[in-house]
Amino acid sequence: MAADAPATTRAAAPSTMDIKAPASTVDSAATRVGAEARAEPEVRRDTRALRRTDWLALFGALAGATALTAILFSEVAPFGAALGFVLVSYLLFLGLYALLVSLDETGLHVRDRLALAVVHGLALVLFSTLVVVVVYTLAKGWSALRHLNFFTQDMTQAGPLQPLTVGGITHGAVGTLEQIGIALAITIPLGLTCAVFLNEIPGPLARFVRTIADAMTALPSIVAGLFIYATLILQLGFNKSGFAASLAISVMMLPIIIRASDVVLRLVPGSLREASLALGASQWRTVWHVSLPTARSGLATAIILGTARGIGETSPVLLTAGYTATLNADPLHGPQVSLPLLTFTLVRSGQPGFIARGFGAGAALMELVLLLFVIARLIGGRGAGQLSRRQQRRRTALSIRDSERFAPAGSPVPQPEPPTRVGGMP
């Protein structure tokens, strides 16, 4: 939506030029002579250009703020915290910047520049936090990650005092993959069918389900775990197992997937659906052959993002999966640990060796999430109905085959009418 905003303004620019040109030709002769007197072609002004003073003010304020803070922290008062340094110098920067800009601009522009600096600063905080979180976890986890055994062994042999060359996270990785697999096997069919229901069969029931599913997206994950713990383990008497954990993850993921795919399906153009129905396709065929394929990339993105959320949740697993240091590939029997739970348990033990392994497990988990994101970015992000080049080619080939199939059926192939004649119809 936002992407085509500049396109329209760009398209609008030549049209105003076109209007101008005939307007000047019908002008009176006197003004035309006047215009030709200063006939040099007008240089197009760049309205967005940054002047040199803007840069000077920006970097001057930055340098001044840093220097002032350095003096303050080293000479005036014995502060030490790095966070405090950044905070103080940012505040000083805002003050100095406002002062410098106000030297040659009005108050209106000073406020504009300040807002620019504040907005950029806030965005920078958020994005740099992301970078710090990712880099810090990877850096701290590196000491464990660089040993190959970290990926091939479980923690059976590794006591608190064993070096990092013993023990690993295989059991957690296997548990994570199995649990998320089972959870996806439950949530994808149920979630997608429910999203289709919300879009295809509107009515009071669909509205109610949508409201409930929307409200449940904020279901605290620990409550999802508590629910499964209360029903499956306490009420029905099953033991803690990977299956219980995946049920808890499913309860948590279901509303997320429903909501995301509902939004994607709502963006399928109504005209496509109506065209299919008008050609006599049944509702089921319309959904299966038009709605779902059109929204395919969006749906895939929705599912992958839901998976990324589900894979990193600790609290539902904490209540339902139990903990074991050995590899347990059977999700139905016995406790089964997953990567987030492993990270949590190892770090809480307080032993330096275990903490290093915990960071390693956390880093592995985050790499998994990053990988999912890269995949989502590669296949998804396209709006409904926008095709990649390969899809376009395949669609064209299909369409040619269809027209060949229909051609010998009797009447000549109907040519699409030129659009100019359609314009005259009411």
Next chain:
Amino acid sequence: MTTAVAPPVAAPGRAPEPEPRRRVVSRLNRTDRIFRGAARGSGLAVLVIMSLVGVFLAYRGWQALRVAGPSFLTTERWQPDAGRGGFGIAAVLVGSVLIGLVAIALATPLAIGTGLYISEYAPVGLRRTLISLVDLMAAVPSVVYGLWGFFLLQGHMLGVSRWIATYFGWIPIFRVDGVNPRDPLAAETSYTSSTLIAGMVVALMVAPIACSVMREAFSQAPLGEREGAFALGATRWGMIRTVVLPFGRGGIIGGTMLGLGRALGETITVFMIIAPIFVIQPHILANGGSSVAALIALKYGEASKLGISALMAAGLALFLLTLVVNFIASTIIARSRSGAQSEA
């Protein structure tokens, strides 16, 4: 687009006599009936699962609620085996709300700033990347945020906490009891594991969620009004203040509430950082705090039947709280969206 293939309405030879109005009855074939049945069934199944969560928690928590009576809401201690008056959610609920408020107070400016940056200031080519970065930030596992908060942020925050406590200690929520802020040799452990640090980490977790709602609302501010503001000579900030922010107000409020709902239910991060205590702790800088979710994570292993039931009751309270907050949020967001979108 569809008008291009519209056929002529009446054949040219026939006279246009008024046709009797036909009754259009759509008869569904078998696959359609099965499809509609399955779709409706899945909708009902989702409804049943979701309401089961609430009903079952209420059913299991009923025993503890009956034992505790109204004291469940006013007691600070958590000793379920002591019977009536022995346990209640006063302390943990206040702790949850405090953490939520700290988180949202820090997250809202971050989210508004980032939302404005992405929708108004960032280069157009960079926008999609930034959006997926924000999405990625929302998907970073909570346990990783917990690691970061506990091992990195806490150490850096101690000095800041101490500074605030020293100079703003006269404001009640910033007071830290039992510490002389003027004593340079005082240990900094009284500032660890505090509500503020937990709230800060939770803020960074909920900011991306709030941000994506706000960004969407900002980017839907109509182009005409934007250009109108610029044409009247507004600076960029003037345009944002008079067009984007008023149009995005629903998104800002809704995103904030959505973030609050998430912050109230956040478990593992809070559990990793905070030192659990069961008294009402209104001083956000001081060591110790509590939240309902952390209480459940801490005590779920308890053997006694009443203890489990009491936890269910606490979970029910948390569930209802987040449900109400989130319901308000989605209502506001839906209302702010109505009319902004049109059928394609």
